[in-house]
Amino acid sequence: MAQNETRACRRCGRPVPRDEGSELCEGCRPSTVSLRGGGEPTRPEGVPERIGGHEILSVLGEGGMGTVYLARDPVLPREVALKVLRPEVVSEELSRRLADEAAVTGRLSHPGIVPVHQFGNDPTWGPWYTMKLVQGRPLSDILQGLRDRNPRDEEDYPTLNLLRVFSRVCTAVAFAHFNNVVHRDLKPGNIMIGEFGETLVLDWGLARCLDAGPEAPRGAVPASTDSAFTRDGIVIGTPGYLSPEQAAGMGSLVRLTSDVYSLGAILYEMLTLQPPVDTGDPDEAIRATLQGRIVPVEKRGPGRSAPRALCQIAAAALDADPQRRYPSAREMSRAIDDFLAGRVPWRDPEVAGNEPWEVAS
Numbered sequence: 581m582a583q584n585e586t587r588a589c590r591r592c593g594r595p596v597p598r599d600e601g602s603e604l605c606e607g608c609r610p611s612t613v614s615l616r617g618g619g620e621p622t623r624p625e626g627v628p629e630r631i632g633g634h635e636i637l638s639v640l641g642e643g644g645m646g647t648v649y650l651a652r653d654p655v656l657p658r659e660v661a662l663k664v665l666r667p668e669v670v671s672e673e674l675s676r677r678l679a680d681e682a683a684v685t686g687r688l689s690h691p692g693i694v695p696v697h698q699f700g701n702d703p704t705w706g707p708w709y710t711m712k713l714v715q716g717r718p719l720s721d722i723l724q725g726l727r728d729r730n731p732r733d734e735e736d737y738p739t740l741n742l743l744r745v746f747s748r749v750c751t752a753v754a755f756a757h758f759n760n761v762v763h764r765d766l767k768p769g770n771i772m773i774g775e776f777g778e779t780l781v782l783d784w785g786l787a788r789c790l791d792a793g794p795e796a797p798r799g800a801v802p803a804s805t806d807s808a809f810t811r812d813g814i815v816i817g818t819p820g821y822l823s824p825e826q827a828a829g830m831g832s833l834v835r836l837t838s839d840v841y842s843l844g845a846i847l848y849e850m851l852t853l854q855p856p857v858d859t860g861d862p863d864e865a866i867r868a869t870l871q872g873r874i875v876p877v878e879k880r881g882p883g884r885s886a887p888r889a890l891c892q893i894a895a896a897a898l899d900a901d902p903q904r905r906y907p908s909a910r911e912m913s914r915a916i917d918d919f920l921a922g923r924v925p926w927r928d929p930e931v932a933g934n935e936p937w938e939v940a941s
Contacts, residue, residue: 594663624642626890632700632708634662645674645785651710653697660697664708675707681785682709686763694780714780719745719846720768727853739886742850745771748779750843750913756781757836757908760790764834765843767821767855768849786816788834815874819865820857821845829870837902840912844897844905847916851890852883856898872900889919 585597627649628636635645640661651662665674679699686696686709699709705713725733737745740751749771756763763784765769768872770783816834817826823841848856856874857865877883877891893915899905907910 582929594832600888628705631662631664631705632698632702632710634660634710636662645669646678650713653710659713660710661708661713662708664702664705667705670706677708677785678707681787684787684789685784688756688759688761688784689754690755691787692748692779692781693756694782695783714772714774714782716772716774716778716780717772718769719773722773723768723849723853739851740920743890744777745773745918746843746847746850747880747913747916747920749781749846750909750916752779752781753839753843753909754913756787757839757910762788762790762834762836763839763842764788765817765821766839766846768846769818771846787831790835817842819862820855820859822869823902824869824872825902827866833902835902836908837905840897840905840907841899841902843909843912844894847890847894848877848883848898851877851886851894854881858876874898887919893919 627639630636631649631651633654634839635654637652637659639647639651640650644666646663649662649664651660652658653660663678665678684697685693686699689695694711694714697712699707701707708818722733722737749766753763753766763781764786765783766781770781772778772780772782774780785814816831817823819827821842823838824835826838838931843928845856857868859865859868877886877894878888884890893912897905897912906915
């Protein structure tokens with residue numbers, strides 16, 4: 581294929597045919613998570629009868645890399661979500677990516693992270709893993725409903741309720757950070773809200789395990805050895821939510837603070853109902869991120885009425901300099917929780933001796 585007939589995938593750098601109309605390659609296009617809240621799952625032709633001993637009932641979602649099926653556990657009386665690679669994209673690299681995704685997610689045992697039940701390799705369908713079947717809606721759908729002035733969403737998700745959701749997201753990501761894991765693709769589409777307020781952070785397929793040094797907590801997930809996701813020159817993440825260092829393709833510089841930036845982008849969107857980089861052009865989104873062209877929360881739409889403390893929290897998380905962001909999701913979570921508890925969550929960063937992530941007691 582001629583060079584001018586392709587473009588680089590925005591997540592991994594692989595060539596993507598220009599006539600496909602997608603900025604992502606087959607392996608990186610986002611998959612639909614195992615949700616059942618959007619209607620009954622369908623069972624199209626070609627659905628396998630069994631994978632890894634699990635009876636396949638229907639399709640829950642499909643993405644560029646894999647398919648998520650509704651399956652029946654062969655041992656316990658329960659339904660599970662089973663993820664497997666699509667046959668046409670199976671490769672050694674993608675098989676390793678699926679195994680890594682299962683391993684990382686499986687080690688992160690937290691109420692805000694979908695638990696992995698089992699991993700296996702089917703002789704016909706290749707590697708697969710099962711996870712808890714989640715019912716709910718992606719945060720991206722809820723935010724769209726608020727933009728559309730949907731009465732039900734406006735009633736169920738005023739700003740205070742969105743902040744409670746965000747606090748739970750921060751707590752889940754903080755647990756991952758404690759275990760030296762960076763998600764690298766945090767965005768509203770990867771956050772699921774259950775009918776009873778359950779909040780889950782999903783899609784850990786791009787997660788990176790940082791080197792476990794002497795200060796790492798006991799039992800931390802070991803560092804990733806997949807150089808394809810850590811080498812420089814490859815943009816990994818979703819334009820509009822990824823950090824400047826990710827936008828610059830500086831994979832070696834991605835740290836916990838990169839997730840903090842993405843959390844700041846999510847908070848920004850909750851407060852203004854628009855992402856901080858609001859453009860349909862991925863190239864322009866990357867440029868705007870690199871140049872720091874972000875309108876402050878307090879100067880944009882609904883954000884004009886946002887409390888000053890929340891505006892400052894979002895601004896600190898979205899700082900172009902990683903050293904000036906919250907060190908990890910834990911500190912950002914504390915700032916949000918202090919606000920929700922009625923405590924002053926901010927010290928003026930212009931006062932000498934105060935860092936922007938410090939909070940007043």
